[in-house]
Amino acid sequence: MTHPCPDEPTLSEVFCNRAIDAAPVGFVLAHIKSDKPVLWIQDRISRKESGRPYMPGMLRPMEIVYVDAKRPVDVLWAMEEGLNCSGFGAVLGEIWGDPQVLDFTATKRLALRAERHEVPGWMIRRSAQPNLSAARNRWRVASLQSLRHPWNAQAPGTPMWEAELFRSRNGKTGRWVVKYENENMHFEHGIEADAHTFANGAIQ
Amino acid sequence: MTTAPDMSKPRRILSVYLPRFGMEHWEIRARRRGETLDSEKPCALGLDTPRGPVVHAVNPAAEAQGIHAGARVVDMRALCPDLRMEHADLHAEKHALERLMLWSRRWAPWSAIDGKGGLVLDVTGCAHLFGGEDGFLRKVEADLARAGMTCRLAIAPTHGAAWALARYGTGAAICHDVMDGQLAALSVRALRIAGETVTLLNRLGLKTIGDLLATPRVPLTRRFARNALEENPLMRLDQMTGKLAEPLTAPKDPPRFVVQSRLAEPVQDPTEWIPQLAEELCTHLHDEGKGLRRVHLTVYRTDGEVSSVTCATSQATRDPKHIARLFDGKLESIDPGFGFDLITLIGSANEQIGTRQTRLDRKPDHSEATARTIDRLIARFGPPAVLRPKHTPRHMPERQEHWQTALASDAYPTPINLQRPCRLLEHPEEIRVLYAVPEGPPAQFSWRKLVHRINRYEGPERIAPEWWNDRASSRIRDYYRIEEQYGLRLWIYRNGLLNDGRGFDPLWFMHGLFL
Numbered sequence: 188m189t190h191p192c193p194d195e196p197t198l199s200e201v202f203c204n205r206a207i208d209a210a211p212v213g214f215v216l217a218h219i220k221s222d223k224p225v226l227w228i229q230d231r232i233s234r235k236e237s238g239r240p241y242m243p244g245m246l247r248p249m250e251i252v253y254v255d256a257k258r259p260v261d262v263l264w265a266m267e268e269g270l271n272c273s274g275f276g277a278v279l280g281e282i283w284g285d286p287q288v289l290d291f292t293a294t295k296r297l298a299l300r301a302e303r304h305e306v307p308g309w310m311i312r313r314s315a316q317p318n319l320s321a322a323r324n325r326w327r328v329a330s331l332q333s334l335r336h337p338w339n340a341q342a343p344g345t346p347m348w349e350a351e352l353f354r355s356r357n358g359k360t361g362r363w364v365v366k367y368e369n370e371n372m373h374f375e376h377g378i379e380a381d382a383h384t385f386a387n388g389a390i391q
Numbered sequence: 392m393t394t395a396p397d398m399s400k401p402r403r404i405l406s407v408y409l410p411r412f413g414m415e416h417w418e419i420r421a422r423r424r425g426e427t428l429d430s431e432k433p434c435a436l437g438l439d440t441p442r443g444p445v446v447h448a449v450n451p452a453a454e455a456q457g458i459h460a461g462a463r464v465v466d467m468r469a470l471c472p473d474l475r476m477e478h479a480d481l482h483a484e485k486h487a488l489e490r491l492m493l494w495s496r497r498w499a500p501w502s503a504i505d506g507k508g509g510l511v512l513d514v515t516g517c518a519h520l521f522g523g524e525d526g527f528l529r530k531v532e533a534d535l536a537r538a539g540m541t542c543r544l545a546i547a548p549t550h551g552a553a554w555a556l557a558r559y560g561t562g563a564a565i566c567h568d569v570m571d572g573q574l575a576a577l578s579v580r581a582l583r584i585a586g587e588t589v590t591l592l593n594r595l596g597l598k599t600i601g602d603l604l605a606t607p608r609v610p611l612t613r614r615f616a617r618n619a620l621e622e623n624p625l626m627r628l629d630q631m632t633g634k635l636a637e638p639l640t641a642p643k644d645p646p647r648f649v650v651q652s653r654l655a656e657p658v659q660d661p662t663e664w665i666p667q668l669a670e671e672l673c674t675h676l677h678d679e680g681k682g683l684r685r686v687h688l689t690v691y692r693t694d695g696e697v698s699s700v701t702c703a704t705s706q707a708t709r710d711p712k713h714i715a716r717l718f719d720g721k722l723e724s725i726d727p728g729f730g731f732d733l734i735t736l737i738g739s740a741n742e743q744i745g746t747r748q749t750r751l752d753r754k755p756d757h758s759e760a761t762a763r764t765i766d767r768l769i770a771r772f773g774p775p776a777v778l779r780p781k782h783t784p785r786h787m788p789e790r791q792e793h794w795q796t797a798l799a800s801d802a803y804p805t806p807i808n809l810q811r812p813c814r815l816l817e818h819p820e821e822i823r824v825l826y827a828v829p830e831g832p833p834a835q836f837s838w839r840k841l842v843h844r845i846n847r848y849e850g851p852e853r854i855a856p857e858w859w860n861d862r863a864s865s866r867i868r869d870y871y872r873i874e875e876q877y878g879l880r881l882w883i884y885r886n887g888l889l890n891d892g893r894g895f896d897p898l899w900f901m902h903g904l905f906l
Contacts, residue, residue: 207839208879209814213906216813224761238814238904242780242792242805245813246906252761252797254768255776265768274761330878332846342849343874346906367906 192324192358196307198298200322203329206236206283206313210330210348215309216246217367221276224250226269228262232283233313246367259286263293270300270308281311285318295321317353325354331364403524404639405512406553407495407531408543412508413448413479416487419539419694433471436479437464447479491540492642494697497733498531500649501641509557511550513639518546528563538695550639551631555581555600569632575601582627592624603628648675648683648738657693657730665718668736669711676738682707683738684798686714690725691733698725702770705798706762707742713763717770765797774798780805786857788902789815810852810872812882812903819900822883832871832883838901843875851885866893872905880905 192199201211219225227240240251252275256262262280269278278301282289294310298321301308310322317325329349336344348365352358409415417436418428428434433453437444444464456471468474492510495502498521501513518527528544535542545556547566552574556564559581566573574581577600579592597603603611603624615623629635650671652664665688676682684707689699702717768777778794782805785791792805792815825842826835831851835844850871858865866887874880882903887893 205877205879207881207904209812209904209906212813216906223757226764235817238816240780241788241812241815241903242782243788243808244811244903244905245805245807248805248807251780252765252768253778253780253794254772255778256772261772264771268764268767272760272764274757274759274764330880332878333874333880336849339849341847343847343872343880343905346880347878 191352191361191363192355195357196301196305197323197356198294198301198308198310198321199324199326200294200310200312200317200320201326201328202312202315202317203327205329208328208330209237210346211311211326211328212240213246213346213367214326214328214348214350214365215277215279215311216249218307218309219249219277219279223274223276224252226254226265226275226278227251228254228256228265228269228279229281230256230259230262230283233281233311236283237281237313259283260288263288263297266297266308266310267300270297270304270306273304273306275306277307277309279309279311281313282315283313285315289320291319291321297321298323322354323356324352324358327351327353334366401548402513402515403518403546403548404550404553405499405514405527405531405544405546406505406550406557407510407512407535408557409508409510409535409540410543411448411450411541412488413484414450415540416484417448417477417479418450420483432475433458433473434475434477435464435467437476438479438481444476447481490697491695494538494691494695497534497651497691498527500646501639503639503641505550505554509554511553511639513641514546524565528565532563535695537693540695549631549633550637551583551627554583555631572601574631575599575604579603579624582624582631583621584624584627585621588618588622588624600628600631646687646737646739647741648672648681649735650675651733651735654732654734657732659727659730660722661688661690661725661731661734662718662722664734665736666711666715668734669714672736672738673709673711673714676709676741680743681738681741682709682744683714684708684740684742685738686717687737687739688718688722688725689735689737690727690731691735692728692731694728696726696728698727698731700725702766703740703774703798704762704766705769706759706766707744708763708766709744710763713766717766719767719770721770769797782806786854788854790857812880812905814904816902816904819884819902822899822901824899832873832885833899836883836899843879843881845873845875848873854884864893866891866897870902 201215203211254265256265259282262282266278266280269275297308331347331349333343333347334345336342346367350365351362352360413436421428431452433456434450435446435453435458436448438447446458446460446462446464446467448460449458453474458467458471464476488504492502492504495510495512499512499514499517503511505511518524521527521530524546531544532542543557545553545560545564547553547556548569552566552569555574555577556566559577579597579600580589581600597606611625615625620626626635630637650668652668685701685703687699687701689697691697700718700721765777774796777797779797781793781795783791783793822836822838824833824836827833832845832848835842848871851869854868854870856865856867868884868886870882870884872882881901882905883899883901885897885899887897889897
């Protein structure tokens with residue numbers, strides 16, 4: 188199946204169940220197609236709990252500008268500045284928990300800016316509740332058991348993610364298993380099945 | 392780049408002598424603390440020395456009673472029992488003089504500290520801005536008086552002459568020719584020479600500079616040939632007459648692009664003036680085809696202090712709106728005191744930029760917009776918080792990625808290695824092995840209070856320490872890519888080998904997270 192959301196720049200949120208799961212990062216990176224630099228902002232707790240981006244392990248070579256923000260309000264400010272500037276390929280903010288400042292108004296500001304300047308905005312929310320928000324698409328992403336490695340039965344193979352689109356303005360909500368093909372740098376949604384059975388079947 | 396003033400033309404040097412600097416600095420600070428001072432009461436600052444407390448500075452009331460600097464405090468107490476003694480803070484005084492030196496650049500761009508309580512300025516070509524040299528001296532005197540300082544001033548063609556006239560002359564002096572007799576009447580003390588040399592010259596019957604000029608040079612040269620500058624009256628004399636060059640070394644280069652705005656009345660908030668100043672600065676930059684990478688806003692307070700704010704840009708710019716926006720939210724850090732009456736905007740780190748066309752079609756150029764956003768981020772969060780990764784050829788994974796400030800522009804894309812995680816923990820975290828197996832990673836371990844069971848793994852990948860760089864106790868790391876029971880893909884390593892002679896049994900660490 189093709190991607191469930193129309194391919195237009197807007198603000199999306201990605202939640203994850205486990206703070207140390209890097210699947211949301213991969214999921215967001217796979218969406219960023221532009222060659223322009225990416226503005227990447229982390230608040231202090233996100234950085235402490237889930238580490239910093241490490242460029243050699245990214246999906247493809249990319250240029251990033253990284254902002255080491257202290258508080259969630261700084262992340263929002265920096266995201267707003269970034270979404271105001273069409274020179275960025277995407278703006279990616281990581282916010283830990285449910286801070287007071289991240290309310291409907293704040294997300295609405297970001298969403299409107301993202302749409303006006305056509306810069307996709309992504310928010311990775313760890314240890315957070317999906318409260319009221321103006322984000323156009325809201326995902327929940329988690330790692331699944333990877334596919335079997337073609338040559339080494341012991342080793343982890345192609346990564347698999349479980350993605351649930353639980354709220355979307357234009358797209359179709361649902362739940363998918365997402366496979367990321369390394370060789371082609373090719374991203375595909377729509378292996379529509381019960382995630383766990385598929386994952387277990389894949390690794391036998 | 393700035394160039395030193397032309398040496399071939401006659402220069403005009405202003406010497407500012409602040410005879411009561413120590414005392415007045417203390418008085419300003421006392422007033423700022425809210426103390427009310429009575430100028431009729433004798434007051435002095437003391438300094439602890441090996442010979443006991445000694446008077447460092449006195450106010451006019453104390454001086455009238457015969458109290459002088461350098462005398463012992465106990466003697467002076469006997470002379471004047473109601474003398475108020477305070478401690479002198481030499482360190483603060485030195486810093487205050489440095490700040491005053493920067494503040495004095497409101498009159499002329501080259502200034503330097505000249506001994507204790509003295510400043511020297513190269514004012515060549517500056518005096519006409521204030522209505523000639525007379526007006527200039529009046530202006531300097533008035534500004535210093537407003538800041539609470541007594542001063543004695545002199546303008547002369549050489550530093551030596553100005554120094555002598557300011558300290559030993561009669562009132563504010565303007566000297567056009569060093570040989571015109573004004574200087575000849577001064578004592579040899581005015582030559583900036585050490586006390587013993589003065590005594591020696593007096594013993595030889597040479598009491599004034601005129602006497603020294605009238606004496607044949609050869610015997611004097613022979614007498615003082617081996618002496619250092621401070622003990623050599625002839626070299627000092629040549630410096631005074633201009634035969635020996637004495638360049639004025641200003642501690643910081645005077646800036647090339649400066650605009651300033653003089654205000655009729657002291658104000659507290661510079662915000663209104665910034666767009667206008669930025670506009671002017673950019674006009675200057677445009678005329679010379681330059682752009683700035685750093686911009687300093689300085690306010691000169693009426694009480695003799697200077698405050699400044701600096702912003703940097705990641706690309707050379709001369710866009711007034713952008714420059715003005717960089718100061719948003721940064722002006723709170725300026726301490727306006729009782730207000731300031733002069734604002735300057737200085738563009739430094741200038742780079743050549745042409746008026747350029749970046750694209751052939753009419754679409755906007757994005758790289759410039761990106762650079763401006765980065766500037767605003769830096770202006771808000773500071774240069775250490777806005778970073779770009781730079782790949783460095785090192786062994787250790789955490790050293791391969793060097794985070795440098797986004798102002799630098801030599802970043803290039805990192806080569807991708809799929810055996811590396813996409814997230815690296817700031818510091819490797821120790822994991823507790825629950826179920827070890829002889830080879831390979833542990834079958835079960837706990838990290839951050841959660842138990843992880845390893846389903847699959849790949850490895851080891853052995854990474855040796857950088858022996859040319861690390862301590863001798865650093866150990867080999869064996870990295871494993873693992874996948875645990877819920878599908879999390881993690882990067883763990885064992886620090887060291889069993890019985891490698893570098894410490895206890897090896898520990899396991901968590902280092903990164905895979906996609």
